[in-house]
Amino acid sequence: MNTWEFLYNGFLVALQPENLIYALVGVLIGTAVGVLPGIGPMSGVALLIPITSTLTAGTTPEEAAASAIILLAGVYYGAMYGGSTTSILLNTPGESSSVVTALDGYQLAKQGRAGSALSIAAIGSFVAGIVSLIALVFLAVPLSEVAIRFGPAEYFSLMLLGLCAVSGLAGKSMTKGLIMTVAGLLLATIGIDNVSGVARFTYDMPILYQGLEFLTVAVGLFALGEVFKTILEKESNDGHIVKIGRVTPTATDLKDSAGPIARGSLLGFFIGVLPGAGATLASFFSYILEKKLSKNPDKFGKGAIEGVAAPESANNAASGGAMIPLLTLGIPGSGTTAILMGALIMYNVQPGPLLFDEHPQVAWGLIASMFIGNVMLLVLNMPLVKMFAKIIETPAKYLIPIIIAISFFGVYAVQVNTFDLYLLIGFGVIGYFLAKHDYPLAPLVLGLVLGPMIENNLRRALTASNGDWSVFVTHPLSLTFLIIAALWLIIPFIMKLRGKNVVINEEG
Amino acid sequence: MSRVFDRYASVVFLLIGIFFIVESRAFSTAAYGSGVGPDLFPTCLGIIMVLLSIRLFYETFKYPPDNDKKAKLDWKRFGTLLIVAIGYALILEWIGYVLSTFLFLLIGFQTMERGKWLKSTVISALFSGGVYYAYVHVLQGTLPAFPLL
Numbered sequence: 225m226n227t228w229e230f231l232y233n234g235f236l237v238a239l240q241p242e243n244l245i246y247a248l249v250g251v252l253i254g255t256a257v258g259v260l261p262g263i264g265p266m267s268g269v270a271l272l273i274p275i276t277s278t279l280t281a282g283t284t285p286e287e288a289a290a291s292a293i294i295l296l297a298g299v300y301y302g303a304m305y306g307g308s309t310t311s312i313l314l315n316t317p318g319e320s321s322s323v324v325t326a327l328d329g330y331q332l333a334k335q336g337r338a339g340s341a342l343s344i345a346a347i348g349s350f351v352a353g354i355v356s357l358i359a360l361v362f363l364a365v366p367l368s369e370v371a372i373r374f375g376p377a378e379y380f381s382l383m384l385l386g387l388c389a390v391s392g393l394a395g396k397s398m399t400k401g402l403i404m405t406v407a408g409l410l411l412a413t414i415g416i417d418n419v420s421g422v423a424r425f426t427y428d429m430p431i432l433y434q435g436l437e438f439l440t441v442a443v444g445l446f447a448l449g450e451v452f453k454t455i456l457e458k459e460s461n462d463g464h465i466v467k468i469g470r471v472t473p474t475a476t477d478l479k480d481s482a483g484p485i486a487r488g489s490l491l492g493f494f495i496g497v498l499p500g501a502g503a504t505l506a507s508f509f510s511y512i513l514e515k516k517l518s519k520n521p522d523k524f525g526k527g528a529i530e531g532v533a534a535p536e537s538a539n540n541a542a543s544g545g546a547m548i549p550l551l552t553l554g555i556p557g558s559g560t561t562a563i564l565m566g567a568l569i570m571y572n573v574q575p576g577p578l579l580f581d582e583h584p585q586v587a588w589g590l591i592a593s594m595f596i597g598n599v600m601l602l603v604l605n606m607p608l609v610k611m612f613a614k615i616i617e618t619p620a621k622y623l624i625p626i627i628i629a630i631s632f633f634g635v636y637a638v639q640v641n642t643f644d645l646y647l648l649i650g651f652g653v654i655g656y657f658l659a660k661h662d663y664p665l666a667p668l669v670l671g672l673v674l675g676p677m678i679e680n681n682l683r684r685a686l687t688a689s690n691g692d693w694s695v696f697v698t699h700p701l702s703l704t705f706l707i708i709a710a711l712w713l714i715i716p717f718i719m720k721l722r723g724k725n726v727v728i729n730e731e732g
Numbered sequence: 733m734s735r736v737f738d739r740y741a742s743v744v745f746l747l748i749g750i751f752f753i754v755e756s757r758a759f760s761t762a763a764y765g766s767g768v769g770p771d772l773f774p775t776c777l778g779i780i781m782v783l784l785s786i787r788l789f790y791e792t793f794k795y796p797p798d799n800d801k802k803a804k805l806d807w808k809r810f811g812t813l814l815i816v817a818i819g820y821a822l823i824l825e826w827i828g829y830v831l832s833t834f835l836f837l838l839i840g841f842q843t844m845e846r847g848k849w850l851k852s853t854v855i856s857a858l859f860s861g862g863v864y865y866a867y868v869h870v871l872q873g874t875l876p877a878f879p880l881l
Contacts, residue, residue, distance in 0.1 A: 281872070282872075403785065409773075410778070420769065424770060452810060625813075628840065629836060632820065642821050642825060645821035646821055682768075683768045683773070
């Protein structure tokens with residue numbers, strides 16, 4: 225079968241009535257998650273995993289996995305749309321990838337052009353989503369054909385590269401990023417070793433034999449950690465919402481934004497493909513690029529429509545681009561894709577080169593549903609943006625306890641024991657304190673998800689080479705990955721030594 | 733960046749690293765048919781962790797001194813909610829999902845902000861009852877039922 229037939233079959237999966245509903249629910253919740261400051265795409269996706277697993281109970285594993293990932297991915301890219309709404313209307317970005325949008329978006333809103341800014345953001349996100357999906361369609365098969373020739377040594381080095389990239393760019397301090405990665409990998413070793421069957425770090429506690437559940441850790445760190453932050457630091461939205469006028473762009477706005485949207489989409493896509501560099505970096509770079517290219521750069525920051533179009537296209541394209549390493553190589557490049565990967569593994573679907581062979585229904589169903597989801601977002605966002613803006617007004621009094629209750633329900637429904645609830649609370653507290661002191665949390669989750677696979681590949685490679693470590697440097701591909709991984713850590717370090725500012729990725 | 737927090741954290745991470753190295757010594761150094769045993773990976777990671785935590789400790793000396801101007805944190809509300817959440821986990825399997833969730837939400841809402849008892853009660857009841865009904869009766873899932881039924 226060629227790509228077109230696969231895509232056609234994917235659309236057959238995505239167009240099933242229940243999957244259409246899952247995609248719709250996903251993008252709606254995603255938009256709400258993007259609008260609400262405090263819940264980012266990571267905690268949004270993590271909170272919804274347990275709910276999807278109950279919704280899809282009773283169908284075959286393959287169908288359940290396809291439906292679940294359709295909904296969860298919808299949350300992911302829906303959040304990219306929603307994030308722009310609060311940036312423009314309130315000057316408070318709903319998530320980190322929309323920080324740059326606030327610079328010009330809020331100025332536009334104050335000038336009474338909120339409607340134009342919102343509609344350009346939606347159109348830019350849509351175009352970017354489609355561009356990155358088309359690239360995903362054409363790159364998926366060739367990339368997984370390359371990846372399928374990888375041996376354990378190549379895989380180990382590639383995963384190491386992914387981890388280095390994410391921890392190198394993750395926060396203000398690379399040391400802290402690396403510590404969090406190693407902590408995640410160490411936590412992943414708890415439980416039965418799946419090569420030799422030995423119980424490690426379990427101390428005869430049966431509950432630990434299956435290891436720490438990634439879902440509990442992710443929900444605790446991101447959702448509860450964020451909740452505790454809101455309680456302790458009394459965050460509130462004092463800003464009032466700017467009135468929205470007509471939600472249609474003018475012809476000049478469209479003409480001015482066409483170039484920035486096209487450039488933002490392409491740039492965002494390539495940045496998204498790189499592990500570690502996510503939507504936040506993409507939006508940041510595309511804003512700088514537009515400012516450099518512009519004939520009158522002075523108007524940026526004072527309400528330039530280009531300053532909304534470019535970053536909003538870029539962050540959406542990046543979230544599409546981030547799906548490529550996840551689906552074809554099985555390497556998540558960001559916190560949110562790590563959580564998506566964990567969700568797929570929960571359904572016994574292993575992302576990676578074999579995904580397109582073994583589970584074409586899941587892989588192509590997801591890709592097709594992302595086309596449909598992007599159309600849904602464009603159609604829904606234009607008329608419903610006023611309704612979404614209302615979500616911001618949900619009082620924290622009710623929101624906070626309900627988020628805790630949803631986390632409890634989600635974890636209990638999947639794990640059915642109270643040990644995980646205590647673990648959830650514990651990781652929530654740890655997550656708050658670590659995040660407060662600039663310890664990035666995404667690398668920890670990434671380490672936890674990738675840990676077992678890295679260890680397996682390491683031991684398979686060493687077993688095949690009779691314990692000879694040189695196997696990692698004698699295989700040319702493996703050596704290349706290791707060199708890139710080392711450069712990823714060394715170059716920012718040298719740049720810092722020379723006093724240059726290094727751009728970092730907050731989360732996403 | 734807090735110098736004090738990072739120093740304590742580096743000591744904790746150092747201890748975690750040492751713990752994993754020491755405890756890995758109990759595992760066999762080889763698996764059947766392979767010279768690579770289950771001890772290798774945690775030991776290596778433990779060593780990296782120790783090195784990184786020493787590096788972090790060293791970095792804290794280069795920090796600018798902590799400024800005392802601290803944002804006031806609402807410890808009382810946080811502590812109350814934390815205790816209520818732990819209590820929720822304790823009584824969940826004992827008095828059932830609906831009752832424990834109802835109580836948790838009611839107390840939680842009131843901890844966040846006093847007043848509006850009627851609205852709090854209605855939302856708590858709708859959430860706990862709604863989730864239980866949808867999950868157990870519609871989706872056929874399992875949650876702890878009422879204690880007396």
